[in-house]
Each structure stands twice: as structure tokens, then as C-alpha cells.
Amino acid sequence: MRRVSRGLLAAGIAGFTGSALIATLWATEPGRLPTRTAWAFAGLIFVGLAWAALAAWTAWKRPLFADDRVIAGWLAVVFTTATTLVTAVVAGPLVAGPGLLMITAAVIVLVRARAYRDRLRSQVAALERQRGQ
Template sequence: MTETPGFTPRQLLGTVSLRRRVALVAVGLAGLCAAVFLGLLWATEPVALPWRTRIAFAVMVLIGLAWAGFAAWALLRRPLFALDRVIAGWLATAFSTLTAVASTAVTGTLTAAAVGVVLTGAALIILRRAYTYRRTLLRHLRD
């Protein structure tokens, strides 16, 4: 099954609401700003940072760039058929799990673990809803 049937440009532009486009622009700008600011902070450190701190900075910059890249891809590619929601769900799940594991390992507190479990659980719920929505759209497209 193909995901690119013969839609007109008017139909394609009408499928993404203004609210969704604004949200994607906000996600892209937030990711890009985070990556730029963390990169600048890292680059302007007066002394060499420990290797664990350098790894943490690199991972945070990559997370910001991943969100910016996702937003750019979602804004430019048409039609999406809710694939953007599934990818966003996977990004949220992966990054919240990574953050939860890293913060629990660094701090060793139960609070960090609890916050990580709550955030990862929320990301998993978002991912599940995205798959359900995509399945529904593809079923309607077939019918």
C-alpha cells in the first residue's frame, strides 16, 4: 500500500491545521534553540570539561537537533497520515527513557526514578494513541 495517493496541493495543505503547524514550528524552534544554546555554553567553557559532562552536552545537543529535524521534516513532507505523530511518540519515549535512566544513575534518588517513570509512561501513552490514530486514518483511506 502506498502512502502517497494523488491528492491536490489544496487538499494536502488543508489536512494540517494551523494549530498543528504552529505546534510543529514551536517544537522545531525549541529544539534548535536548545541545541544552539547548549552548544554555545559548551564551546565557551573556560576549562576542559570532564568526559561525562562532554557526553551529556553532546547528547542534549543531539536531542535538540533531533526535535528540530523532526519538525522540519513534518512541515515539509505531505501527506503524513499521522506518521509524524508516531515518530514524535517514539522520540518522546526514547528521550524520556534516556533522561530517566541517566538522571537516576547520576543522582541515585527515588525521586528521579519516579519522575522518569511518570514521563516515560506519558510518552508511551502518547505513542499508543498515535498508533491508534494512524491505524484509523489508514483504514479510512482504504475504505
């Protein structure tokens, strides 16, 4: 098994634990949950399992050229955007400010991850050209 970054490992463990706790809470509710609450629980379970799946995939499959960082960046962008949009719809656009800051941070993470991956790929291409000469 390959070394996984501490941040991704923490996100995977937290995602799995959070999903398990929410699923347990949902399963032990005595009655039927309101529709919006059920959708919120399902969404949170999905988000947590997605982070856990990424951490597990990274640990076992050894992705090349920092693809795991790019995927994590995309997950961050998609999930923060979705959360911010839902918050804006449910609570009003004025409370979406922190979400917009989180989206900005997620986009920065994604841009940096793509730049790092591209730098690694160009170094490999340069080494292959050098080897071919």
C-alpha cells in the first residue's frame, strides 16, 4: 500500500465516519424524515463516501502524476459549489458569503493541483526525449 497524504487520509476517515454516523442516525429515526432532511442526509452520505473512496483508491492504486490531487480538487469545487447553492436557495443569498470563500479556496486548490500534475508530465516527457537521444 502506498503512502497517502495526511490531508487526504484525514478527509477519507472523516468522510467515512461522517457517512456512517449520518446513516446510523437516519436508520434509527422512529418516523419518516421530512423530504428535505432525507435529501440532505443522502447528500452528506454521498459526499463522505466520495472522499473515503478517493482516499482508498489513492492508497491502493497508486495514481500517476498527482491525479489524486486533481480529483480531490474537483471534488472540493463540486461539493462546495453544491453546498453553497443549496444554502443560497434555502436560507437566502446573503448567507452564501462563506461558501463563496470556500469555492474560491477550492478553485485555487484545483488550479495548483493541475499545475503540479502538468509540471510532472512535462518533466517525464523531457526525460523520455532525453532518453531517446
